Amino acid sequence: MILKLNFENEIPIYVQLRNQIVMAIAHGDLSQGEKLPTIRNLAEDLGINNMTVNKAYAMLKQEGFISIDRRHGAKVNPILTPDFEFKEKLEDDLSLVISEAEIRGMKKDEFMKICENIFDSMKKLKPQEK
Amino acid sequence: MILKLNFENEIPIYVQLRNQIVMAIAHGDLSQGEKLPTIRNLAEDLGINNMTVNKAYAMLKQEGFISIDRRHGAKVNPILTPDFEFKEKLEDDLSLVISEAEIRGMKKDEFMKICENIFDSMKKLKPQEK
Amino acid sequence: MILKLNFENEIPIYVQLRNQIVMAIAHGDLSQGEKLPTIRNLAEDLGINNMTVNKAYAMLKQEGFISIDRRHGAKVNPILTPDFEFKEKLEDDLSLVISEAEIRGMKKDEFMKICENIFDSMKKLKPQEK
Amino acid sequence: MILKLNFENEIPIYVQLRNQIVMAIAHGDLSQGEKLPTIRNLAEDLGINNMTVNKAYAMLKQEGFISIDRRHGAKVNPILTPDFEFKEKLEDDLSLVISEAEIRGMKKDEFMKICENIFDSMKKLKPQEK
DNA sequence: GTGGTCTAGACCACA
């Protein structure tokens, strides 16, 4: 799993880390049930503080993406089912992103194509795992 | 033009304001060449600080969405053409959003349908401008 | 508002603090919309670290008990409506508490009386505020 | 006797175990004088460490709920009489639980009804012991 | 002046 952090970015490190892990899960780089690195290891590897990693893991746990087991550390949860709250947030987020695309002159077709490509880039590893 | 701000939201007010204006432009509530309210007026209407509105306008100007003329105030720019930088950012943003959708169990079809709906909700006013 | 922390207790300080604030709200010592102390002030008053107070406030915010406004600090939210998730947790909690009472030989009547007394001790200040 | 442990829960396993046993006693699944499983057996059945079970038993012994006899293992103690210390702790616990219920908008009547239901679900087996 | 973030290093409970 490759995680890239940008320390000059205004997005907090723990949020960047959370985002990278979310994408790693979706792309299959981290599969269901797989163990995440320990807080200490990851912090050292990335050259950041334990508590920063801790915060990212706590966020992922709270969102239901991972579970933290006192005995064996953190592991990836199974896929959830989409709830109403998430759909609302998703529509709000997309509304903004699509507005920007619209203003910047991007056609609907091109936008949809990009979405498809991203979707298709995910979980390529899943079938191979069987 | 209706602008909704949530002072308890973690998103900075000036960013919320910027987002609302971007969406207003995309939906045609603000058309090309249309004059934006003065900083002073908007700040008063919304009950926020002048500096906050100023910051939002500066952001929009820097992004090329509006022009600021000292004599005539701010006005909406024409549609841009999508540049490489924007496409990169868009792909990054979408990559995260789609990853979350994926993990939360949303199917590609449903996601695409939502995007279509949002696209279709835009620019209803545009034809009237011709 | 009087907050008592026990530094020798095994319950984390931020949880104790969270609990004390919850009880203060329920008893009317903190009324709806009332401003909480700033993180720094409270931390200094209690002789604890900013981040510990921060964590307690974040927990209360996440639970929906307070809102944090970037401009004016934290304030108490209006009463919520009980959701299913809460009722489940409540039943689990009560199941344990009542089991202990049962084993320790406490009669149902006595238990119910204690509950009533606690209920009646709350929000005495509310009507006076009008 | 059915014991459910959640390894991903933040509550320590030995505390969960202790809680489950307390509830089992109160519900009559474990009756007075009944022998508890040996530490070794229970640990194996639950797939946990001997020390964890040991810790739970020690806690129960210290609280007076069970007795541990080196020759005959652990057995459930007779019902106690409520002491002052317990009542204090009970009131503190209830104060917090009821405060949360209050803030979450639960009415006193509904709360009391839940308590009654839980009380009535207990000791169904008790009369058979006579 | 407010909360948000981050660090470096420490101690503790758990299993």
Added chain:
DNA sequence: GTGGTCTAGACCACG
């Protein structure tokens, strides 16, 4: 060895 908590002090974004 794991995560959880806490400290003292720092810097930053926001308004």
